[in-house]
Amino acid sequence: MSTYNATRDSEQLRYLKVDIASFIQRYESKPMTSGRRTLFLFPGGMGTQLLRAQTPYQDNGTPQTFQYDNYWLSPLTFLGGALFLGMHKHGNHFRDYEDKIVIPYGAVNFLGLTPYSRFTQWCELNDLDWFIFGWDWRRRPEESVHFFFHKFLPLFRSTVQNQCGVDPLQDFILMGHSFGGMVVKLMLHHQDQVLDNMTRAVTVASPFYGYDGQIRRWFEGEPLLNKIGSIDVTAQMIKVISSLPGGYVLPYLDDQTFLNNPSLQTDPDYPLNQYPSRDFSNAAQDVDPFNPGPNRYPTHNDTGFDVNELQHALTVYRKIAAAPPAAHASKFFNLRGIQSPTGSTTGSITWSALTGPNNPHASPVTGGPGNPGDGTLPAWSARLVTLNSNQIVPVKGNIDHMLIMEDDLTHAAIAQVL
């Protein structure tokens, strides 16, 4: 009997089969030498294209397939399409708005630009057999981990083995950009024998200790999507953002993680000198985004903000921020970007209590002074502080968070750790 979740998985696999076929084509176009390495790239949050079914899923247990429209990222996104990417709880799971299944598919491609085309060219040039694994950044990240290990990898391995006669997982690399790096980190905690063949896990510009952007979206929406011409849809946009469980692991680190990691303050290059989220009128008071006390977030009735999801996300976040399992620790590397000149990145916030319903045009959250970082993430957040310093590589120069994978400087840093 088919279910919503099973149908969504099978639809995602249906599309992934096309990418597996492309992988095989690339694979066979090169000499069949030994020592080949497969590199799985997990795009950043918002970096994966999202396709939305044209018709709703029918709860009648029958197998179903759908036709899809590109809702992220295409002109439709800016014409109101983004407002239909919300999710809602259905029992213990989340479903897509109006039960129209949304599946991730490859990297975003807007007006001919993707954030990973130069990176994949670089992989080609450097004999890495790449595969971009699109994942749904709106959903709980652990669901993507489960899908990858239990649905995708068995299919990928058997298909490539059948057609090429080789095991594409005999030596493989997991690489994640931004939020995708947090998914990669979660994967290291997954008990699966296939990880014995993983020779490197690399994150690029991943927010291990969060960033201000996610907190502010819950109050302010997304400026590029808050208007459709003269129509102000900020309130609807905030509701969509608040309905997405994926984002709940992204605010600044919780108080306990800060206290458990005093080395955050002693980083010789980019220290986090004090807790990054503080009360607006009392700077001595921390405001832990995972447990901020009363009147900090809008009520569920107001914007749909879900404190239960925040608590669930905290357990997942703590796993992401924990040290990697010993078996994989030496294979784990973090690259972090630092723009020059430095000081371009918000590295802290002050936070007022709400005195009534959220007013998106008068946010209670204010950004602090500029810090070194990649324009989106402060440098103190973009590596796991428990990692040995020789496993943390800075990428310094004229880089930017979203397009850091396209830069020659990043490619050189990746080569250094592979």
Add this chain to the structure above:
Amino acid sequence: MRNRPLPSPQPVLPAKRAEVEKFLKGLQGFRAKGLDKDVPLDEAEVKKYDPAGVKAFLDNMTVGSQQAIARRIMMDIMKSPTKDVSDKSKRKPTKKTSPKVKSKRASKKSKAPKRSVVKKKKANRRR
């Protein structure tokens, strides 16, 4: 691993935020006529935008300017919603790659998944 850097130039520089605003204003001029600020948005209505108008609008841009716009949008969509740090984009004038080159935007409908195969040219160059 030894790094073999790409011989191709770095991508185009991002457009200025004012250019993105102008672009979005132009694009959103083709939104569905039935959209109204007083009525909750209806998905079927949203999808009734003018695709021919959007196509013509995009076709009127050069590939270079489209990519500069896309680059700025992708950069800014990840940043904090409110711009605390000043717009430091220093965009140099770029050469127009070709006038009125057809848009490369992804097609709206994807009935069957199709991906382009890897170009042989790349593989040859690699070797």
